[in-house]
Amino acid sequence: MSSTQQKFSVHMRPNWAEVSLATLAENYKVVARHIGSGVTPCCVIKCDAYGHGVIESARALEAAGATFLGVTSTEEGIAVREAGVKLPILVMTGFWRGEERPLLAHNLTPAIATLEHIELLEKAAAELGLEHRIPVHLKVDTGMARLGVSLEELPRLAARIADSKYIELEGVFSHLAESEVLDSAFVGEQDKLFARAIAVLAGAGLRPRYCHLANTAATVARPEIWNNMARPGLALYGYNLQCEGPGAEKAVLPVVPVLTWKTRIIALREVAPGTSVGYNRNWRATRPTRLAVIPVGYGDGYPRSLSKGGRVIVGDHYAPIAGNISMDLTMIDVTDVPGVELGDEVLLIGRSEHCQVGADELARRAGTIVYEILCGLSPRVPRIYV
Ligand SMILES: Cc1ncc(COP(=O)(O)O)c(C=O)c1O
Numbered sequence: 010m011s012s013t014q015q016k017f018s019v020h021m022r023p024n025w026a027e028v029s030l031a032t033l034a035e036n037y038k039v040v041a042r043h044i045g046s047g048v049t050p051c052c053v054i055k056c057d058a059y060g061h062g063v064i065e066s067a068r069a070l071e072a073a074g075a076t077f078l079g080v081t082s083t084e085e086g087i088a089v090r091e092a093g094v095k096l097p098i099l100v101m102t103g104f105w106r107g108e109e110r111p112l113l114a115h116n117l118t119p120a121i122a123t124l125e126h127i128e129l130l131e132k133a134a135a136e137l138g139l140e141h142r143i144p145v146h147l148k149v150d151t152g153m154a155r156l157g158v159s160l161e162e163l164p165r166l167a168a169r170i171a172d173s174k175y176i177e178l179e180g181v182f183s184h185l186a187e188s189e190v191l192d193s194a195f196v197g198e199q200d201k202l203f204a205r206a207i208a209v210l211a212g213a214g215l216r217p218r219y220c221h222l223a224n225t226a227a228t229v230a231r232p233e234i235w236n237n238m239a240r241p242g243l244a245l246y247g248y249n250l251q252c253e254g255p256g257a258e259k260a261v262l263p264v265v266p267v268l269t270w271k272t273r274i275i276a277l278r279e280v281a282p283g284t285s286v287g288y289n290r291n292w293r294a295t296r297p298t299r300l301a302v303i304p305v306g307y308g309d310g311y312p313r314s315l316s317k318g319g320r321v322i323v324g325d326h327y328a329p330i331a332g333n334i335s336m337d338l339t340m341i342d343v344t345d346v347p348g349v350e351l352g353d354e355v356l357l358i359g360r361s362e363h364c365q366v367g368a369d370e371l372a373r374r375a376g377t378i379v380y381e382i383l384c385g386l387s388p389r390v391p392r393i394y395v
Contacts, residue, residue: 022304023271023272023273023275023304024272024303024304024305024309024390025270025271025272025390025391025392025393026060026268026269026271026358026386026390026391026392026393027268027270027271027392027393027394027395028061028062028065028066028267028268028392028393028394028395029267029268029269029395030065030066030069030267030394030395032247032265032266032267033061033066033069033070033073033245033246033267034069034072034073035265036244036246036247036264036265036267037050037052037070037073037074037075037245038073038074039244039262039263039264040228040241040244040245040262040264041074041075043228043229043262044228044232044235047237048235048236048237048238048239049076049077049219049237049238049239050075050076050077050228050238050239050240051077051078051079051099051219051221051238051239051240052070052075052077052078052241052242052245053079053101053224053240053241053242053245054066054067054070054078054079054080054085054089054242055079055080055081055082055085055101055242056081056384057085057384058246059242059243059246059380059383059384060268060383060384060385060386061246061267061268061383061392062392062394063080063088063089064088064089064092064094065392065394066245067089067092067094068092068093068094070096070245071094071095071096075096076096076097077096077097077098077099077238078094078096078097078098078099079098079099079101079240079242080098080099080100080101081100081101081102082100082102082104083100083104083105083108083111083112083117083119085100086098086100086112086115086117087111087115087117090115090116090117091115097118097144098116098117098118099117099118099119099120099146099180100112100117100118100119100120101120101148101240102120102156103119103120103121103126103148103156104119104126106125106129109130109132109133110133110136110137112133113130113133113134113137113139113143114137118144118145118146118179119143119145119146120145120146120147120148120156120182121146121147121148122147122148122149122150122156122157122158123158123166124165124166124169126145127166127169127170127173127176130143130145130175130176131173131175131176134175135175139175142174142175142176142177143175143176143177144177144179144180145170145176145177145178145179145180146179146180146181146182146217146219146221147166147170147178147180147181147182147210147217148181148182148183148184149163149181149182149183149203149206150183151183151184151198151199151200151202151203151206151222152185152186152195152198152199152202153183153184153185153186153199155184157183157184160202160205160206160209163206163209163210164209164212164213167209167210167212167213167215168213170213170215171213171214171215178210178217179217179218179219180217180218180219180220180221180238181206181207181210181217181219181220181221182219182220182221182222182238182240183199183202183203183206183222184222184224185199185223185224185226185227186199188223188224188225188226188227188230188231188250189226189250189251189252189253190253191230191231191252191253191254191255191256191257192254193254196227196231196234199222200222200233200234203220203222203234203236207220219236219237219238220236220237220238221236221237221238221239221240222234222235222236223236223239223240223241224239224240224241224242224243225241225242225243225244225249225250226250226252226260227239228240228241228244229244229249229250229260229261229262230252230256230259230260243379243380244262244264245264245267246266246267246383247265247266247267247268248264248367248368248369248379248383249261249262249264250379251369266358266359266367266368268358268368268383268386269356269358269359269360270356270357270358270359270386270390271354271355271356271357271359272303272304272305272354272355272357273303273304273352273353273354273355274301274302274303274323274343274350274351274352274353274355275302275303275351276301276302276351277299277300277301277302277343277349277350277351278299278300279297279298279299279300280294280297280298280300281294281297282294282295282296282297282298284298285332286300286331286332286340287331287332287333287335287340288332288333288335289333290332291332291333292316292331292332292333294331296344297344298331298342298344299342299344299346299349300331300341300342300343301323301328301340301341301343301349301353301355302338302339302340302341303321303338303340303355303357304337304338305337305338305339306334306335306336306337306338306339307334307335307336308336308337308387308389309337309386309387309389309390310382310386310390311334311339311357312334312371312375312382312385313333313334314374314375314377315330315334315371315374315375316332316333316334318374319334319371319374319375320366321341321355321356321357321366322355322356322359322360322361322364322365322366323341323343323346323349323353323354323355323356324346324347324348324349324353325361325362325363325364326345326346326347326364327364327366328341328342328343328345328346328355329341329342330342341355357371358371358382367379368382368383
């Protein structure tokens with residue numbers, strides 16, 4: 010738990026997320042079996058492990074046999090290292106000037122993409138008197154137009170890396186812009202550019218041990234571009250990406266959601282037909298209605314756009330949201346749920362015997378992506394590890 014999360018206890022406000030580390034470990038094994046022993050998974054645990062808790066997730070993955078982790082920043086990498094995790098940790102977004110010494114001191118593996126990155130690392134390595142070469146992964150831009158060295162600039166950078174007595178090019182990688190579109194010609198183009206980048210490096214005498222392009226969708230559905238490392242994130246947390254194109258229905262792995270989000274009913278009232286509910290009064294009871302209040306709102310990362318069309322699970326029944334979601338509270342219509350009482354458990358993300366609401370359903374209804382739902386779960390929702 011982060012320090013912010015630790016401040017809150019389930020005994021204070023009934024709004025918490027249960028994270029099953031056993032499910033995370035099982036999902037890791039599903040992914041690892043799928044790609045086979047020739048491909049090393051770099052388990053992506055950035056953004057607090059997609060909201061699941063980076064330290065607990067890193068430890069669980071290490072115990073499950075993971076061999077490589079990927080974070081977004083030096084700060085995240087240091088937190089994982091200081092928690093005792095021994096695995097190589099790739100800092101995928103690179104590093105900022107001033108971070109090079111802590112990065113090396115914590116034995117993190119930086120992504121690099123510029124001459125400045127190389128110079129900063131060399132200087133820090135010399136100052137620290139490092140006796141081993143620093144493993145780095147070079148990021149190449151093949152079409153995402155986000156980070157990475159371009160194919161045009163690559164020969165110069167490759168020559169510079171080849172000359173460096175401090176740097177060892179352990180990996181080369183790139184990122185796909187639409188891996189979930191299974192017949193995308195653009196992905197094919199990115200793959201070709203990536204192969205050209207590997208050839209340019211070979212021309213400079215550089216043969217990185219790891220070459221990687223694949224995120225979850227490509228890990229699941231595109232073996233032709235796996236190379237020898239893949240970077241799955243979302244699948245580890247139990248979600249497949251909704252793929253498009255031929256074979257999309259088969260592009261799923263049997264992974265199970267790791268996180269369940271729960272709350273309890275804190276107030277109940279009966280209202281007459283015509284009664285308006287909540288801010289802006291844009292929901293009205295059309296029949297004698299039983300309303301329940303749950304202590305969850307957009308301040309917890311429960312999207313306000315679920316006000317229309319959102320639903321939760323109460324006692325193995327679906328209950329629709331009634332009225333606009335507020336910052337801290339939400340009203341639900343429990344008229345059709347038999348025997349509801351104060352204190353009853355409510356599932357915001359989870360499954361009961363006959364009902365299921367996944368983070369993917371929330372995303373669809375809120376007009377966003379599952380990543381944003383998981384990463385958006387606020388720190389004030391304590392994560393309980395089960
Ligand atoms: C560079 C990089 N690699 C891998 C991933 C993992 O992606 P996914 O969660 O789709 O597997 C991400 C996530 O955005 C990323 O930015």
